[in-house]
Amino acid sequence: SLLFHMTQAEACPASCDCKSLGDMKGLQIDCSSRKLTAVPALPGDTKRLYLQNNSLTSVPPGALDSLHSLEEVKTSDNPWNCDCHILYLKLWLEDISAPSLAKAICATPAPVKMKPLRQLTGNELGSCKRLLPIKCLEFFWRDLILIAGAIITLILVAWALKFSKKLVCQLN
Numbered sequence: 001s002l003l004f005h006m007t008q009a010e011a012c013p014a015s016c017d018c019k020s021l022g023d024m025k026g027l028q029i030d031c032s033s034r035k036l037t038a039v040p041a042l043p044g045d046t047k048r049l050y051l052q053n054n055s056l057t058s059v060p061p062g063a064l065d066s067l068h069s070l071e072e073v074k075t076s077d078n079p080w081n082c083d084c085h086i087l088y089l090k091l092w093l094e095d096i097s098a099p100s101l102a103k104a105i106c107a108t109p110a111p112v113k114m115k116p117l118r119q120l121t122g123n124e125l126g127s128c129k130r131l132l133p134i135k136c137l138e139f140f141w142r143d144l145i146l147i148a149g150a151i152i153t154l155i156l157v158a159w160a161l162k163f164s165k166k167l168v169c170q171l172n
Contacts, residue, residue: 011027011043011045012027012029012043013029013031013040013041013042014040015031015034015036015040016029016030016031016034016040017029017030017031018030018043021047021048024047025045026045026046026047026048026069026071027043027045027046027047027048028046028047028048028050029042029043029046029048029049029050030050031049031050031051031054032050032051032052032053032054032074033052033053033054034054035054035055036051036054036055036056037054037055037056037057038056039051039056039059039060039063039064042064042066042067044066044067044068044069045069046067046069046070047069047070047071047072048070048071048072048073049067049070049072049073049074050073050074051073051074051075051078052074052075052076052077052078053076053077053078054077054078055078055079056075056078056079056080057078057079057080057081057107057108058080058081058085058086058089059086059088059089059092060088061088062088063088064092064096065092070096072097073093073096073097073100074100074103075089075093075100075103075104076100076103076104076105078104078107079107079108080104080105080106080107080108080117081106081107081108081109082106082107082108082109082112082115082117082120082124082125083108083109083125084125086106086117086120086125087125089104089117090117090118090120090125093117093118094118098118101116101117101118102116102118103116104116104117104118105117106120111124112124
C-alpha cells in the first residue's frame with residue numbers, strides 16, 4: 001500500500017489536497033480556494049474535482065480530456081472570461097456536469113458579466129470572430145488553386161485527345 005500512496009502523492013498537484021476514495025477506486029482532488037489562475041495537471045483517476053473559489057478565467061482546450069472516471073466537478077466562484085476561448089469548458093461541462101455548468105458565472109467581458117455560462121449563445125461567445133476571415137481567405141485561395149488545377153488538367157486532356165485523333169488520322 002506504500003507504493004500506492006507514493007504514486008498518489010506524485011500524481012497529486014502541489015497546489016491541491018488529494019484523498020483516496022478507497023473502495024471507489026479513484027481520487028478526490030480539492031483545489032478549492034487556492035487562488036489558482038490555471039487548472040493544474042490532474043491524475044487520470046480523478047473522481048471528484050473541486051476547483052471552486054479560485055481565480056480561474058479559462059481552461060485550455062483538452063486540459064480536462066484525460067479525466068475519464070470523473071463523477072463530480074465544482075467550478076463555481078471563478079471569474080470566468082466568457083469569450084470564444086471558454087467554449088471548451090462550456091461543452092465539457094455540458095457533457096460532464098450540468099449542475100456545475102449552471103453555477104459557472106461569467107465575469108468578463110462586460111456584455112455577459114453575471115450571466116451563467118450555460119446561457120451563452122454563439123453570438124455572445126463571438127468576440128474572437130476576427131479569427132474567421134483569415135481562415136476563410138485560406139480556404140478561398142486553396143479552392144481557387146484546386147479549381148485552376150482542375151481546369152488546366154481538363155484543357156491538357158482535351159488537347160491530348162485532339163492530338164491523338166490527329167495522329168490516328170495521319171497513320172490511317
